Amino acid sequence: MAATINNLLFSFVLLLGAVFLLVSPASCNENLLEKCGIKTIYQLGDSISDTGNLVRENPQVVCARRPYGQYFFMNATGRCSDGLLIIDFFTISAALPFLEAYLNPNPRSLDSGMNFAVAGATALPAHTLAEKSISSPVTNSSLDKQLDWMFTYFNGSVCNTTDCLNKLNNTLFMVGEIGGNDYNYALFRGKSLEEVTLLVPDVVQAIKEAATRVIGYGARRIVVPGNFPIGCFPSYLTLFQTTDSAAYDELHCLKELNNLAIYHNQHLQQTLEELKMEYPDVVIVYGDYFSAYMWILQNVHSLGFDAATAQKACCGLGGEYDFSASRICGTPGVPVCANPLERISWDGIHSTHKANGFMASWIIQDILPKFQCSYP
Template sequence: MASSKSSPPGFVFSILIIISFFNFVTCNNQHILSSCNFDAIYQLGDSIADTGNDVQDNPSSKFARLPYGETFKKATGRCSDGLLMIDYIALSAGIPFLDPYLNKDGLFDYGLNFAFAGATAMSAEDLAKWNVSFVPTSISLSRQLDWMFSYFNTTCRGNKDCFKKNGKALFMVGEIGGNDYNYAFWQGKTIEEVKTMVPEVVETIKQATKRVIGYGATRLVVPGNFPIGCFPVNLTKYQTNDSTAYDELHCLKELNNFSIYHNYLLQQAIAELKEEHPDETVVYGDYYNAFLWLLSKADLLGFDPISLQKACCGIGGDYNYGLSSWCGDPKVPVCENPNERLSWDGVHLTQRAYELMATWLVRDIYPKLQCEYIVSYSSAV
């Protein structure tokens, strides 16, 4: 009888680690937020979370046509090939996908999405004070709050009713602020110049969060910024032959440090909010480390290792992103399998990337939302 060779212990251990890793990513995450008993979700933000407000306002938007939404076989107004993080957060909470506020035929029984592609935290007038004149939309965070409060004033029967209703909802205040910086960068300002804007952008987000709390919100997530030095748009714009400008993940260190600075000030602002509102739960949404986790584990997650920082829908250069030809233009190609790419169009991520980021984020925020305490308290009552 021929002898068989057993697999080396190290090899078996590696296989077990990989299997455990995939189980971590997929197991029970789909409904982990359901124990929080959210009645609704309300979303503020920009294109990272917009489920159709921009295309309702501007039907000729490139986000209103394929290849955007190709996973759905039709464009939905989402800036991706398919679903966004807010969609997966809603799934995890057992809430239907959020319809955009500007869709007057939408179903708003389980919350609303006020996010708008291109939106800024500061108003165009405030950005003008920083000599940022290129602001392609007038929809800022304050405008979205006006929409939100107009909706509540129409649907609530006085403040007490809103407090009761909104106390059972999840409020996502962002991600927002990234475009304030993008427009300044794209206008030619240096990182040091844009850095001086950060305290005011963060203060704007803080004051917006206070307004939301003032309308009865008790559980809020305030997301931070992405590591913007890892995205094809910036890797293309600021490409350099200086190898010391890049980190071990091939991201631009200076731009990532800028994001870290924004996120540091934002977390300080959240800490202040917690002191000012001890009865409310305000949680930082760590988009920065969620994306770095995704990028660092991409090979285990089925992404194409040679295209981690290349746009799926794009053309030109080392990062498949053209500064003058963008996704949606007739001659711009789309990769065969978006599930193997992190970046969809150089600025936004693919559905698969958003799904995995949402997985990481949900597991991170779940214990901080104190859902188990809320559930046991509710059952006792």
């Protein structure tokens, strides 16, 4: 009976994904990743892509309870959104089931991939951040630990068969998004932008080492996403609010915070070019999450979002942007907006189901030409 229910859910997900993405210019409803031959996906990262690992470490976190998941799931799954994440829409495009969280007991589907991402995770280990007087308060499952999990998983479940190489040739490895929390924790604890900017080379080096390890595991197609325009997020717009109009750009995003993300992304892209030279037989693609998010902000009307509330949290309370660090989404008394489909931000930090779908569509269209697909 459980298998039947799971199969019905999977079929429903594919149908819903097709219907939802039909309105998107990127047309992921055509199963573009499936046509490209992607049969397996492995995910490393943080809350942007965690499908349930943090809630196994700490069942009390807010993403473990309603209203998280309310748009799509009957119960909260640990996804930090009202519905699906970017990686969920990737699996729909590949005609795969949603990725199981690695820490789930008895994962349902091993052949289609695995999710090692943990909400709150950092690129740098906690002890390295501590040496810089930065705490990692949510989890110690940083990128290096996730890679250890992947190594253990591969040794026990994937690469002990003769068709391992064939599987990896049809596999997509998502190395991130990761690194955003390294900067978040530093900024939220009073570090200056100049101090945080000094973290960028170390964070990018950790991501490079992760990509190198993944290549060592046999990866042949890798996407390494960059950071988002954090200066456009309700959390940052609230915490760094200023009366200086010159601090904001034409989309009312904080310029200096976006410049930090741009600096990280430029450094990351340069590092990926170096990796491509070292591994010419591996397809290494930069995931431009920054541009995908900005595209949504620049097209709020045509995409069906409400321009008046585009930079307000849907689930939140307080101030101009409906966000308060002391009363976050999921805590008692914090309301949810009447129509989440009009909002880009779910809780001030993470995006809504609808925004995630549009970003996934944009990103898939952007990365596919670089994937060297062999269409049937």
